Amino acid sequence: MTRLTLPALGLCLALPLPALALDLESMSDVERGLFRAEVRAFLLENPEVIMEAVAVLEEREKAAKELADVELVRANLDELLNDGHSWEGGNPDGDLVLVEFIDYRCGYCRRAHNEVEQLIEMDGNIRFIVKEFPILGQESELSSRFAIATHQLAGDEAYKSAHDALITFKGQVNDTSLLRIAETLGLEGQSILDHMQSDAVTKVIAENHSLAGRLQISGTPSFVMGERMLRGYLPLDGMMQIAEAIRAN
Known part of the structure; x- marks a missing residue:
């Protein structure tokens, strides 16, 4: 059984969603199960990753809102x-x-x-x-x-x-x-x-x-x-x- 290392798992998590989706579709049921288990184990061992991801999402939403506000101001x-x-x-x-x-x-x-x-x-x-x-x-x-x-x-x-x-x-x-x-x-x-x-x-x-x-x-x-x-x-x-x-x- 091949076990994903943390760096490899990190690379998988960093893949764009379409690419990751294609990889998951090509996996067998057993491989998908193993991958999900690896992701779960990684997140449980490194919960700060979730907070980092939330922070990135909040920054992106803030930037999008500020850009939308600029467009509203310009229009009026x-x-x-x-x-x-x-x-x-x-x-x-x-x-x-x-x-x-x-x-x-x-x-x-x-x-x-x-x-x-x-x-x-x-x-x-x-x-x-x-x-x-x-x-x-x-x-x-x-x-x-x-x-x-x-x-x-x-x-x-x-x-x-x-x-x-x-x-x-x-x-x-x-x-x-x-x-x-x-x-x-x-x-x-x-x-x-x-x-x-x-x-x-x-x-x-x-x-x-x-x-x-x-x-x-x-x-x-x-x-x-x-x-x-x-x-x-x-x-x-x-x-x-x-x-x-x-x-x-």
């Missing part, structure tokens, strides 16, 4: 960068664009807020775009409608003030609290509330939800940096590293 790039209604900050002529899909009631969005601000300030060469994407209920919807209405009626600076106030607000969001926020910011609160349910505001939210759907975004915060999709919260150091990697390529 114009709406991401030039929709005509999203607030923009940072450096308008920056060499890198960061887009954030945000929900004001999202804990991780709140956590990311200061870190995104730091990134933009420290880097100095990032164009930043905010997409209002309320997904966590009525208070999220009211918050985004207030921010968008403020933007449409009072402009960029007023939007930024409202945005910062909403992302840090800890109370219940309703007409009364929104009027207080508006008063604190020196805005015409009742005019903003009256505009919140307008078709113009509804259209912005609908378009952002449609864009998110095409990008397969279902949670917040979600970012697009360059052509890369960053799904979920990422600490400042991580965002800085990705920005550096994008520029290096």
Whole structure:
């Protein structure tokens, strides 16, 4: 009886699947049984091989997902960068664009807020775009409608003030609290509330939800940096590293 050595078995395991299938088909039942026994014995003696194979598979799946995300971003790039209604900050002529899909009631969005601000300030060469994407209920919807209405009626600076106030607000969001926020910011609160349910505001939210759907975004915060999709919260150091990697390529 010929027994496969571990190196020989490793060579068999490394064969492309079609080649391995052909070899197995040419084996007799006895040879196939022996081969399967050898594989089982090898894996039992070397279980780390399974973990190595899983790690390789996960890396391949990650790479495939990242490539698919790049294609999604490229297909929707114009709406991401030039929709005509999203607030923009940072450096308008920056060499890198960061887009954030945000929900004001999202804990991780709140956590990311200061870190995104730091990134933009420290880097100095990032164009930043905010997409209002309320997904966590009525208070999220009211918050985004207030921010968008403020933007449409009072402009960029007023939007930024409202945005910062909403992302840090800890109370219940309703007409009364929104009027207080508006008063604190020196805005015409009742005019903003009256505009919140307008078709113009509804259209912005609908378009952002449609864009998110095409990008397969279902949670917040979600970012697009360059052509890369960053799904979920990422600490400042991580965002800085990705920005550096994008520029290096």
